[in-house]
Amino acid sequence: MDLGLESSLWVGNKRYRAVLTGWHFRWTEVDKKNRDKKTVSVPVAEVVGVEEGRVEILPQKSVEDTDKDFTVFYVKRSSSGGSYGLLWRLGRIQFSCASRVLRDQWTKHLRTALKTHSPLRPHRLLVFINPFGGKKKGRQIYHSLVAPLFELAGISSHVIVTERANQARDHLLKKDLTGFDGVVCVGGDGMFSELLHGLIGRTQQEAGLCENDPAAALQPCPLHIGIIPAGSTDCVCYATVGVIDPVTSALHIIIGDSQPLDVCSVRQSSARVRYSVSLLGYGFYGDVLAESEKHRWMGPLRYDYSGTVVYLSNRSYSGVVQYLPADPLLSSPRDKTRCLAGCSVCSRSTERLFPHSSDSGSLYSSHFSQFSPGSEGQWVSVEGRFRCISLTCMSSSCARSPLGLSPSAHLADGTGDLVLVWDTHPLGFLKFLHRHTSTQDQFDLPFVEVHRVKAVRFSAPSGREEQEYEEIGGLSGETDEGQREYVDTVSRNGSRQHLAERAVTHEQKTATPFLCGLCCRKSPAVSVWNCDGEILPFTDIVCKIHGQLVRLYARGIEDGAAIRNSEERDECQRICIPNSFK
Numbered sequence: 001m002d003l004g005l006e007s008s009l010w011v012g013n014k015r016y017r018a019v020l021t022g023w024h025f026r027w028t029e030v031d032k033k034n035r036d037k038k039t040v041s042v043p044v045a046e047v048v049g050v051e052e053g054r055v056e057i058l059p060q061k062s063v064e065d066t067d068k069d070f071t072v073f074y075v076k077r078s079s080s081g082g083s084y085g086l087l088w089r090l091g092r093i094q095f096s097c098a099s100r101v102l103r104d105q106w107t108k109h110l111r112t113a114l115k116t117h118s119p120l121r122p123h124r125l126l127v128f129i130n131p132f133g134g135k136k137k138g139r140q141i142y143h144s145l146v147a148p149l150f151e152l153a154g155i156s157s158h159v160i161v162t163e164r165a166n167q168a169r170d171h172l173l174k175k176d177l178t179g180f181d182g183v184v185c186v187g188g189d190g191m192f193s194e195l196l197h198g199l200i201g202r203t204q205q206e207a208g209l210c211e212n213d214p215a216a217a218l219q220p221c222p223l224h225i226g227i228i229p230a231g232s233t234d235c236v237c238y239a240t241v242g243v244i245d246p247v248t249s250a251l252h253i254i255i256g257d258s259q260p261l262d263v264c265s266v267r268q269s270s271a272r273v274r275y276s277v278s279l280l281g282y283g284f285y286g287d288v289l290a291e292s293e294k295h296r297w298m299g300p301l302r303y304d305y306s307g308t309v310v311y312l313s314n315r316s317y318s319g320v321v322q323y324l325p326a327d328p329l330l331s332s333p334r335d336k337t338r339c340l341a342g343c344s345v346c347s348r349s350t351e352r353l354f355p356h357s358s359d360s361g362s363l364y365s366s367h368f369s370q371f372s373p374g375s376e377g378q379w380v381s382v383e384g385r386f387r388c389i390s391l392t393c394m395s396s397s398c399a400r401s402p403l404g405l406s407p408s409a410h411l412a413d414g415t416g417d418l419v420l421v422w423d424t425h426p427l428g429f430l431k432f433l434h435r436h437t438s439t440q441d442q443f444d445l446p447f448v449e450v451h452r453v454k455a456v457r458f459s460a461p462s463g464r465e466e467q468e469y470e471e472i473g474g475l476s477g478e479t480d481e482g483q484r485e486y487v488d489t490v491s492r493n494g495s496r497q498h499l500a501e502r503a504v505t506h507e508q509k510t511a512t513p514f515l516c517g518l519c520c521r522k523s524p525a526v527s528v529w530n531c532d533g534e535i536l537p538f539t540d541i542v543c544k545i546h547g548q549l550v551r552l553y554a555r556g557i558e559d560g561a562a563i564r565n566s567e568e569r570d571e572c573q574r575i576c577i578p579n580s581f582k
């Protein structure tokens with residue numbers, strides 16, 4: 001069927017020339033002298049629904065069944081104020097036609113175009129609501145803001161309000177999922193993590209693979225994940241959509257946007273594998289999480305409180321970090337670029353990670369072969385004392401840190417960014433933390449390193465080594481002028497090479513007198529790992545990045561400035577973002 005259609009349509013007493021081409025639906029106001037005025041152009045993929053008659057859904061649904069009218073609902077962008085991404089709202093326009101026949105032609109053509117251009121739109125979704133996440137508004141958010149939109153788009157959803165932690169994960173691991181196109185969580189990063197673990201585990205079970213086997217080539221998950229943000233940090237939502245807004249996220253789900261996401265597997269020899277996408281953090285971020293768990297009753301504020309307590313406790317931890325660098329010719333964590341919707345680095349990675357698949361459909365049948373140490377260089381080993389060690393598969397931007405832990409990290413390039421913050425004086429570390437809240441470069445500090453990696457190993461020192469550190473005057477020891485703060489060794493091809501030695505006096509460390517009292521308390525020898533908001537029950541770990549292991553109903557952060565400029569230039573309200581992942 002030819003999808004194109006063109007005719008005059010009316011909105012009130014204004015006449016429009018409406019055109020449906022393959023990819024766009026446009027309407028241009030025409031004045032009395034037949035001159036074109038403003039055009040609105042909507043990509044067909046962003047049409048939410050088409051209804052006969054004059055239909056409204058807010059504040060509640062009403063249908064006036066007039067036989068020459070039809071209503072089009074579509075995605076309309078607006079600036080988000082503070083955040084980098086754009087807010088999406090439901091746009092609505094009610095057209096009148098010259099005849100009922102023409103009206104039926106328009107609704108039929110638009111619906112057919114929708115089916116043709118949005119193959120990933122979900123029809124049936126499994127929705128998990130955490131009633132206790134964030135400010136405990138999950139149920140309200142879903143029923144008042146999201147469910148009416150799903151209904152309008154003809155999506156049927158099976159909703160489960162969770163009664164315990166890990167219910168969603170267990171459901172995905174064990175129950176029948178036939179007929180569902182995607183899974184949605186209404187909650188925060190912890191709920192997303194449940195879906196992540198459930199879906200990855202289920203996919204490996206069905207592929208006959210053992211996910212705990214470090215040699216297993218994990219299979220990408222066929223079901224998409226949608227996130228309706230209702231948590232405390234909502235980092236995964238923020239970093240993949242650019243705003244924390246349930247309506248925006250619901251619209252991305254409805255139109256079947258598809259954003260692949262890298263996942264880091266975290267293993268300890270005998271323990272069950274865990275997965276992380278946003279923050280695998282040891283030292284500061286591990287301690288903040290452990291402290292914050294004692295204050296869950298504070299809600300989202302628990303992280304601010306715990307962050308302050310942990311910062312003042314002035315801890316650092318020793319350990320050995322080994323990492324396998326990614327190919328430096330492809331990208332760098334300090335190249336000042338940002339991964340935005342349609343990112344070319346991620347698109348090229350899709351070709352590299354799935355060389356034999358020409359479209360996303362066959363992507364799921366291709367086998368993974370991305371972890372090939374030979375092509376990415378050799379393991380590097382560093383040893384010393386760290387304020388924190390963080391590994392993130394994406395920028396991990398959130399409201400606290402709008403550019404994130406690693407602003408130039410990519411969502412779907414098959415790599416993670418490893419940030420090593422060596423022990424330093426408290427004001428230096430405060431400067432590092434504070435830079436996360438602005439556009440200042442947090443990596444441009446002498447005690448900070450960032451590496452783009454494919455895999456990481458960490459081991460904490462044995463009890464004896466730690467004791468030796470204390471004896472030479474570590475953080476808890478007495479003043480030692482010229483004390484060696486850390487020893488940075490690099491092991492290449494087996495030979496250990498001394499790289500740097502930085503002298504920091506006790507006075508420098510305790511430049512602020514009140515901090516001296518706190519820092520001179522004995523530090524615990526080991527911290528804990530924060531794995532996307534969950535404390536890991538082990539310290540020594542082996543991590544590997546699995547490129548594009550899952551897919552979200554998202555498209556990455558839209559460049560608001562570019563869209564606004566193009567609107568001004570074209571007098572178009574909207575442009576189509578190329579989504580190379582579709």
Ligand SMILES: Nc1ncnc2c1ncn2[C@@H]1O[C@H](COP(=O)(O)OP(=O)(O)OP(=O)(O)O)[C@@H](O)[C@H]1O
Pocket residue numbers: 129130131132133134135161162163164165166186187188189190191192194230231232233234235533
């Ligand atoms: N019914 C429930 N009762 C208790 N805990 C639950 C329930 N449902 C889910 N959970 C657990 O609650 C934890 C926290 O939930 P969630 O991530 O939604 O909110 P949050 O911690 O406030 O936000 P964020 O993770 O963004 O910081 C999750 O790890 C999840 O396993």
Ligand SMILES: CCCCCCCCCCCCC/C=C/[C@@H](O)[C@H](CO)NC(=O)CCCCC
Pocket residue numbers: 188189190232233234235278279285288289303304307396398400401404405430433434436437530531532533534
């Ligand atoms: C002087 C100002 C200091 C400001 C410090 C700003 C640093 C902010 C960086 C935030 C990075 C968040 C990364 C995402 C982590 C999530 O997977 C996890 C679960 O939701 N959240 C936390 O661990 C919660 C982590 C909270 C850390 C404070």
Ligand SMILES: [Ca+2]
Pocket residue numbers: 262392393394409410411412413414415416
């Ligand atoms: Ca990545």
